[in-house]
Amino acid sequence: MRICILSMQKVNNYGSVLQAYSLKKMLENMGNEVSFIDIEPKREENALIMETDIISYSTEIERTLKLNKYIINKLILKLREQFLYKKFDFFRSEYLGIDGKENSRNYDLCIIGSDEVFNCLQKAPWGFTSQLLGNITQAPKVITYAACCGATSYGKLPESAKPIIISALRKNEAISVRDENTKEFVEKCINITPKVNLDPVAVGDFTQEIQKNSAIVTRMPKHYCIVYLYQNRIKDENEIRYLKKFCKEKGLAVFAIGETQKWIPNHLFVNPFEVLALFEHADFVITDTFHGTLFGAKFAHKMAVLIRESNKNKLCDLVSRLSLKDHVANKLSDIEDIYKVDVDRNFIDDVLTQERMKTLEYLKENAL
Secondary structure, eight states: OEEEEESOTTSSOHHHHHHHHHHHHHHHHTTOEEEEEOOOOOHHHHGGGTTSOOEEOOSSOOOOGGGOOOHHHHHHHHHHHHHHHHHHHHHHHHHSOOOSOTTSSOOSEEEEOSSSTTOTTEEOTTOSOGGGGTOOSSOSEEEESSBOOTTOOGGGSOTTTHHHHHHHHTTOSBOEESSHHHHHHHHHHHSOOOEEOOOHHHHSOOHHHHHHTTHHHHTSOSSEEEEEOSTTOOOOHHHHHHHHHHHHHTTOEEEEESSOOTTOOOEEOOOHHHHHHHHHHOSEEEEOSHHHHHHHHHHOSSEEEOOOGGGHHHHHHHHHHTTOGGGBOSSGGGHHHHTTOOOOHHHHHHHHHHHHHHHHHHHHHHOO
16 A cells, blocks of 8 residues: 655654654555655645644754854854754655655555644644645545644634634544543544554664664763753753752763753764664653653653643653653652652553554554
8 A cells, every 4th residue: 555644754853753764664564655745834724823822833842042142052053953954854865765755646545643743733834734634635545643732722722723623634534643632632623532542653663773773872971861851941050950960979971862951061963763772771861852751761761751831731641651650750859769760661561562552453454
């Protein structure tokens, strides 16, 4: 079967490209031919939500560059961004097969997902487009997999946009979501109960990819801590001093991955598979992102999760599904106790094995 995936594969973010890769790999292992199509902005649809309180774009690449008042720092951040983006471009070309002709072909099936494809009120570069909800022209059959609303909820939708959203959702022959908020959103919109599946990163197998990219670990200190946060999210000087002191006392070298943290001089510019290898060998992980939590749960030994208002819908749901409550830091000082708790690898591996079986069953039922 010729399948196209509509996702956020062109967002320069580790979680976005890895979830796209994982879904593509699973579908190809079933014997399908898989490509990606681009998000198509629709100005007239986006105008329907312009009067609404738009939710800030927060795909784990949160741009705070404009808040930095020092021009030299802006230039350094810009150069770092460009260097990292080249790695994403290479990954998309080499592993996702993106060639610039994504929307010029016809397919048997389109799968929408994963990531925040249902986040209608997100202030994203493409704006609100019903294409992400099911209004697809490239394939006669459309389904979703592990779709997420992010911070959007049914109660926040403007009345002017509801008919288009409902119409688009009804075009899907099967709907799979990845959290309770999105499940409720679908139920209230079209009165059906969707399947609930974990993100493709959770259920995918990256064993070979990590092995082939494990050389990065040999260049790391013996003991290190990974900080995987939205850009400059920890700004309070007292909190920064606390984290520096904590890592020094534990004998951990501190490295930032993904977004820049101004208080961390060591920033790793690595490819997506190297990120997973680094998580696997880290002594400790500190994150406030959905995929950072997923990387930690799947690969790390110890981790602390900081839940933010902007992503609590999806992150609280993930924490609950993987029983990670003992790793949640309500305040930074909680990290001291969290450090003493190991990730329950046996439990999480069992959960992910079961979830992988559910995923393959859903995909085989709808994509064969």
